[in-house]
Structure formats: C-alpha cells, structure tokens
Amino acid sequence: MARTMIRRLGFGVIAVLGVAVLSFLLEFVIPGDPARAIAPRAQSAAVLRNITIQLHLNRPLIIQFLDYFGQLFRGNLGTSYVQRQSVTSLIGPRLATTGELALAGVIAEVILGGGLGIVAALYPRVRAAVSAVNLTLLALPQFVVGLLLLLIFGFKLHLAPVTGGAGPAEIVLPALTLGLVGAPWYAQIVADQMGDSLASAYVRTAVAKGLPDRYILWRHVLRNVLSPAITMIGMDLGAYLSGVVTVEVVFGWPGIGLLAVDSLQDLDRPVVMGTVIVGAVAVVFFNLVADVLRMYVDPRTREEQA
Amino acid sequence: MSAAAPPAAAGPALRVTGLTVAYGGLPAVDNVSLQVRHGQVVVLIGETSSGKSSLALAVARLLPAAAAVGGLVEIAGTDLAALGAKQARRQRASLVGYIAQDAMAALNPVLPVGRQLAEMFTVHAGVSRAAAAERAVGELARVRIDRPRQVARAYPHQLSGGMRQRVMIAMAMALSPPLLIADEPTTALDVSTQAEILALVGGLQAETGAGVLWITHDMGVVAELADWVAVMYAGRLVEQGPVQEVFDHPLHPYTEGLLRTRRDLRAGRPGEPLYQIAGSPPGLTARQGGCGFAPRCSRRTGVCDTTAPDLRPAEAAAGSSGGPSPRSDTAGRLAACHHPLSDDSAKTAVTV
Numbered sequence: 001m002a003r004t005m006i007r008r009l010g011f012g013v014i015a016v017l018g019v020a021v022l023s024f025l026l027e028f029v030i031p032g033d034p035a036r037a038i039a040p041r042a043q044s045a046a047v048l049r050n051i052t053i054q055l056h057l058n059r060p061l062i063i064q065f066l067d068y069f070g071q072l073f074r075g076n077l078g079t080s081y082v083q084r085q086s087v088t089s090l091i092g093p094r095l096a097t098t099g100e101l102a103l104a105g106v107i108a109e110v111i112l113g114g115g116l117g118i119v120a121a122l123y124p125r126v127r128a129a130v131s132a133v134n135l136t137l138l139a140l141p142q143f144v145v146g147l148l149l150l151l152i153f154g155f156k157l158h159l160a161p162v163t164g165g166a167g168p169a170e171i172v173l174p175a176l177t178l179g180l181v182g183a184p185w186y187a188q189i190v191a192d193q194m195g196d197s198l199a200s201a202y203v204r205t206a207v208a209k210g211l212p213d214r215y216i217l218w219r220h221v222l223r224n225v226l227s228p229a230i231t232m233i234g235m236d237l238g239a240y241l242s243g244v245v246t247v248e249v250v251f252g253w254p255g256i257g258l259l260a261v262d263s264l265q266d267l268d269r270p271v272v273m274g275t276v277i278v279g280a281v282a283v284v285f286f287n288l289v290a291d292v293l294r295m296y297v298d299p300r301t302r303e304e305q306a
Numbered sequence: 307m308s309a310a311a312p313p314a315a316a317g318p319a320l321r322v323t324g325l326t327v328a329y330g331g332l333p334a335v336d337n338v339s340l341q342v343r344h345g346q347v348v349v350l351i352g353e354t355s356s357g358k359s360s361l362a363l364a365v366a367r368l369l370p371a372a373a374a375v376g377g378l379v380e381i382a383g384t385d386l387a388a389l390g391a392k393q394a395r396r397q398r399a400s401l402v403g404y405i406a407q408d409a410m411a412a413l414n415p416v417l418p419v420g421r422q423l424a425e426m427f428t429v430h431a432g433v434s435r436a437a438a439a440e441r442a443v444g445e446l447a448r449v450r451i452d453r454p455r456q457v458a459r460a461y462p463h464q465l466s467g468g469m470r471q472r473v474m475i476a477m478a479m480a481l482s483p484p485l486l487i488a489d490e491p492t493t494a495l496d497v498s499t500q501a502e503i504l505a506l507v508g509g510l511q512a513e514t515g516a517g518v519l520w521i522t523h524d525m526g527v528v529a530e531l532a533d534w535v536a537v538m539y540a541g542r543l544v545e546q547g548p549v550q551e552v553f554d555h556p557l558h559p560y561t562e563g564l565l566r567t568r569r570d571l572r573a574g575r576p577g578e579p580l581y582q583i584a585g586s587p588p589g590l591t592a593r594q595g596g597c598g599f600a601p602r603c604s605r606r607t608g609v610c611d612t613t614a615p616d617l618r619p620a621e622a623a624a625g626s627s628g629g630p631s632p633r634s635d636t637a638g639r640l641a642a643c644h645h646p647l648s649d650d651s652a653k654t655a656v657t658v
Contacts, residue, residue, distance in 0.1 A: 200411065201406055201408060201411035201412040202411065202412055202413055202414040202415070204368055204406070204412070205404070205406060205412045205413065205414075205474075205477070206414070207368060208366055208368055208398070208399065208402075208403075208404040208478075209399050209425070209426055209429075209477065210395050210396060210397070210398045210399035210400075210429070210430060211395075211425065211429055212395065212429070215425075215429065219417070219425070220414050220417070223414075223416045223417070224414070224415070224416055227416075297416065298415075298416050299415075299416060299461040299463070299464075300415055300416075300461070300463050
C-alpha cells in the first residue's frame with residue numbers, strides 16, 4: 001500500500017511538472033507585451049525597454065525557462081509583475097478563500113446529489129422525475145445557474161448579498177451554484193451504485209439473515225456506494241481549488257480563479273504560472289487523498305494495485 | 307452444540323403445498339407440493355430454467371416483488387407469508403437458512419466475514435458486538451475453518467471459494483434453523499472442494515437434525531447426499547421418492563434419461579458417444595397444455611400433448627410394482643407421467 005502511494009506521488013510530481021512546463025510555454029504564445037500591460041500609458045520606448053530588462057524578458061526563452069524552474073525547485077514562485085509582491089503571498093489568501101468555497105460547494109453537491117440519488121434508487125416511482133431534474137441541471141451552464149440564483153435570491157428576494165466579497169453570507173449562493181451544477185453527477189453515480197447494490201446477492205443474503213431494512217441500507221448498501229463517491233469528491237475538490245473561475249467571476253468571490261483571470265488579462269506571467277501550478281498540486285493532492293480513503297472503505301482496492 | 311429439532315407437532319421442516327411462482331403471468335413453478343422432514347435431505351434436481359431456483363427462493367421468501375407467488379409454504383409449521391413483515395423478518399433466519407450459489411457475490415465485499423456473521427447475533431440475539439464477534443469465531447470453527455480468528459477478519463475476496471461457501475453455511479446455520487436451503491452451493495467449486503462441502507453439510511445436518519432442501523442439476527450430488535429426490539421439469543415436479551428407489555426404478559422417462567446420462571458419464575468408454583436427452587427444455591413462454599416433457603419423450607402419445615399428467619402414487623403410475631424394494635419405502639413415491647416406465651421396461655435403470 002505504501003509503495004502504491006509512493007508511486008502515485010511520483011506520477012503526481014510528473015503531472016504537476018508537465019502542467020507547469022506546458023503553461024510556461026503557452027504564456028509566450030499569448031500575444032501581447034507584459035511591459036506594455038504594466039505601463040500602458042508610458043509611451044516612451046525607453047521606459048518599456050527598461051521594464052523589459054528589469055523583468056528579464058529580453059533574455060532568450062531557454063534562459064528564462066531555466067531561471068523560472070530553478071527558482072520553482074527552491075519553492076519560489078517569483079514576483080508579480082503588476083503587484084510587485086511575491087506570488088506566494090498573493091496566492092496564499094486567495095487559496096484559502098477558494099478553499100472555503102470549494103469545500104462548501106462539494107458539501108452542497110454531495111447533499112443535493114446524494115439525496116437525489118438515494119431517493120431515485122429507493123423509490124422507483126420518482127426515478128423519472130429525478131432524471132428530469134438531473135438532465136435540466138446538466139444542461140444549465142454554471143454561469144446561468146449563478147446568475148439565476150443571484151437574480152432571485154439577491155435582487156428580488158434580498159436574501160443574499162449581491163456586492164461580492166468573501167464571508168459567511170456571501171458564500172451561500174456560489175456554493176449552491178456549485179452544488180446544483182455538480183449534483184447530477186453524484187445523483188447518477190449514487191443511484192446506479194445503490195441500484196446495483198440493492199439488487200445484489202449480498203443484499204439478498206442480508207435479507208435472508210433477517211436484518212432490518214434500515215440496517216441493511218446503512219451497513220450493507222451505503223458502504224458500497226461510498227467508494228465511487230469518494231473518488232468523485234476528490235476530483236471535485238482538486239478541480240475547484242484550481243479555480244472555480246466562472247462562479248468566482250459571477251459572484252465576485254475573491255478566490256484563486258478571479259486572481260488567475262485578472263493576472264491573465266494583465267499578462268502577469270508569474271501569477272498565472274503560480275495559479276496553474278497550485279491548481280495542479282491541488283488536483284494531484286486530493287486525488288491521492290481520495291485513493292487512500294477509498295482503500296480504507298473498499299478493501300478490494302488495497303490489493304488490486306499492489 | 308447440536309440444537310434439538312423442534313417437536314414434530316410443529317410439522318415437518320418444510321411443507322410446500324401447491325406452490326406457484328409466476329413472472330409476468332408466466333409460471334416458472336407450477337403447483338409444486340413437497341415435504342422435507344426433520345433430519346432429511348431432499349435433493350431437488352432439474353435443468354436450468356426448470357424452476358428449481360425459483361422454488362428455493364420462494365421457500366426462503368427471497369423472490370423479488372415482481373414475482374407472483376401462490377400456494378402455501380410452511381417451515382416447521384410456520385407460514386412466513388402469514389406473518390406481518392416485521393415478525394417474518396425476525397423469525398426467518400431462525401426458521402430457514404439460505405445458502406446461495408455464488409458465495410463471492412452473496413457476501414458483502416466491503417465487510418469482514420466475521421462481522422457479517424456476527425451481525426446475526428447482534429441483531430437477533432441482542433448481544434454485544436464483542437460477544438457476537440466471539441460467537442462468530444465459534445461458528446467459523448464449527449464449519450471446520452482453521453484459524454477462525456484470522457479468517458473472521460478477512461474480507462470475502464481474500465478467501466478461497468470453499469472457505470467462502472463455509473462462511474455462507476455458517477451464516478445459514480447460525481441460528482440453528484430447522485430448515486436449510488442450498489441453492490446449488492457447490493456448482494462454482496472444484497470437485498474436491500465440492501466433496502468437502504457436501505461432507506460438511508452432511509455432517510452438520512446430522513448433528514443438528516435440520517431438514518435440508520438441496521437444489522442441484524448434478525446427479526452426483528443426489529447420489530452423495532440425498533435421502534429423497536425430487537425431479538423437476540419445466541416448472542413441475544415429475545417424480546419423487548427415496549433416492550435408492552428412484553435410481554433403481556425410475557418411473558418418469560425424464561428421470562430415466564438423467565440417470566442414463568450419468569451412467570454414461572461414469573462408465574462410458576472413450577470414443578463412445580454419451581447418451582443425451584434429445585431436445586432442450588421449454589422456456590417460460592414456450593409452455594403449453596399437455597406434458598412439458600412430451601416433445602422430447604420417446605413414449606409420447608396423443609394424450610401427452612393434450613393433458614398434463616398429475617403427480618400420482620407409484621403404484622397407480624407404474625401399475626403393479628415388482629415386489630418390495632430394499633428400502634421398501636414407497637410411501638410418497640410419485641410420478642407425473644401417462645406412460646411411466648414399469649419395472650420390465652426400466653431395465654436401463656442404474657444401480658448406485
């Protein structure tokens with residue numbers, strides 16, 4: 001098991017590096033001059049030239065590349081072109097803010113999706129209705145759901161703030177948006193797994209053993225649904241931490257996604273790189289955590305990979 | 307350890323009367339009556355789709371809601387269907403133990419087998435988890451599992467097929483029910499493990515005095531284990547009787563065919579074609595009036611196509627029986643055939 005984990009970790013490091021290299025190269029494909037972005041009104045060519053030299057943008061690509069990755073291996077993500085402070089200090093608080101939203105969003109989608117899935121599996125009569133709800137939610141883009149919620153609960157009912165920012169009141173609508181958009185995936189996987197489990201021979205055995213229905217549901221059925229749900233939670237947490245751009249933009253949630261968008265517009269390359277790398281690390285990390293948890297709840301996965 | 311069988315006054319371990327199981331109006335089990343006495347092993351033999359598994363599931367009340375069940379099933383005098391859902395649930399495991407065909411699928415993959423066994427005692431006997439775990443270890447030892455303490459902590463996929471089936475048997479027998487139903491539990495096992503399981507169940511059954519209804523398609527199992535054999539074909543019982551009687555003097559042409567295939571398998575010489583019963587059993591939708599076996603039967607006449615034969619006592623079926631058999635237990639010897647084999651025509655019968 002430990003060996004599996006170490007191997008996964010190795011793959012994770014390779015994945016993060018791959019993503020970093022790719023996005024580094026992509027930065028240079030994006031048209032535009034960072035110096036001009038920093039000093040849009042500085043007409044003087046000398047000023048622009050100065051900025052370019054200061055940022056080492058005049059050096060050959062390979063030197064810039066080696067320079068950046070040399071610093072990266074020392075844990076240094078560089079300094080923002082625009083804000084003139086270290087990328088780490090910029091990303092840190094943003095990561096925490098996005099973390100709150102990611103966690104709240106995952107909780108919302110697990111509750112909504114899990115609930116829908118369980119209801120669909122237990123009550124065949126409402127299965128069609130649940131499918132319709134799933135399909136509707138799947139068809140709605142994230143920003144539409146977000147704007148609808150904002151319109152209804154913010155502007156019409158005045159139940160939620162509309163001014164943006166991070167706080168306990170502000171988190172409700174963006175989290176609900178993530179929850180609604182993510183719910184159908186959970187509903188589907190929970191309904192499928194539960195359906196299989198309810199029809200399984202081991203549940204028939206449990207019935208033959210005279211165990212109460214509720215006991216069978218909790219001890220025998222839901223334990224078997226846990227494993228795929230955990231995988232999905234891990235994937236979602238990683239993905240959301242790498243930036244829920246749409247939701248953060250719609251709600252003005254000052255997270256890492258908003259930071260990424262802003263710095264991309266400013267051609268603030270170190271910050272863009274920082275958000276990409278942090279996001280990649282988050283994805284790798286939470287998938288790893290999900291794998292470990294899965295081994296805990298499903299003994300079959302312990303040996304499979306050994 | 308041996309639990310005394312309930313008093314005979316409670317009735318036989320199992321009495322099935324006029325049992326019918328239908329899926330979407332199509333009968334898979336058609337008016338079957340059967341009895342298992344305490345301490346008796348009744349083997350129900352039949353081909354795939356003969357309805358034998360539906361019968362087993364109906365007796366254990368494990369059929370899906372979509373199946374329409376008619377008739378009466380009494381286990382040690384108790385009709386589970388007549389009880390309320392809660393009462394039925396509470397009593398079922400102390401009345402009937404069910405051993406499934408595929409133990410790998412029938413055990414929960416994410417729970418240690420010891421816990422799956424122990425929950426019988428926490429739920430039904432209301433004992434603490436620790437005490438239940440201890441009893442589970444005892445039950446594993448009872449089905450002759452070495453190092454039961456270690457096995458109790460194992461998950462199903464970590465055990466061999468034979469071990470898993472032993473766990474199933476331990477679970478079925480945990481509350482010492484008067485009736486065990488075994489639905490082809492040895493089918494997925496290799497021959498030597500099969501023999502071990504047969505011996506184990508035989509031993510435990512003798513020890514506890516439980517009645518056993520064993521479902522199989524394997525005549526070898528019948529010879530090994532059965533006191534009494536019931537032959538099922540296309541949803542109906544076509545013949546039943548003491549195993550030696552049936553082997554020596556099969557009355558139904560289908561039974562005779564089964565015995566001939568077995569004899570050929572055991573004694574046939576290489577290169578010689580094995581005997582086969584021509585044709586294949588009818589599916590659920592292909593059954594019409596008349597005898598279900600008629601299309602494959604060499605003794606078929608006009609009446610076979612129009613009238614389904616009833617199960618009748620041996621004398622009436624076979625005419626005059628040729629003297630008392632060694633066991634002379636012809637009571638309950640039944641066959642459903644318009645033209646049963648009489649003794650002289652049953653020369654092909656097999657001795658076991």
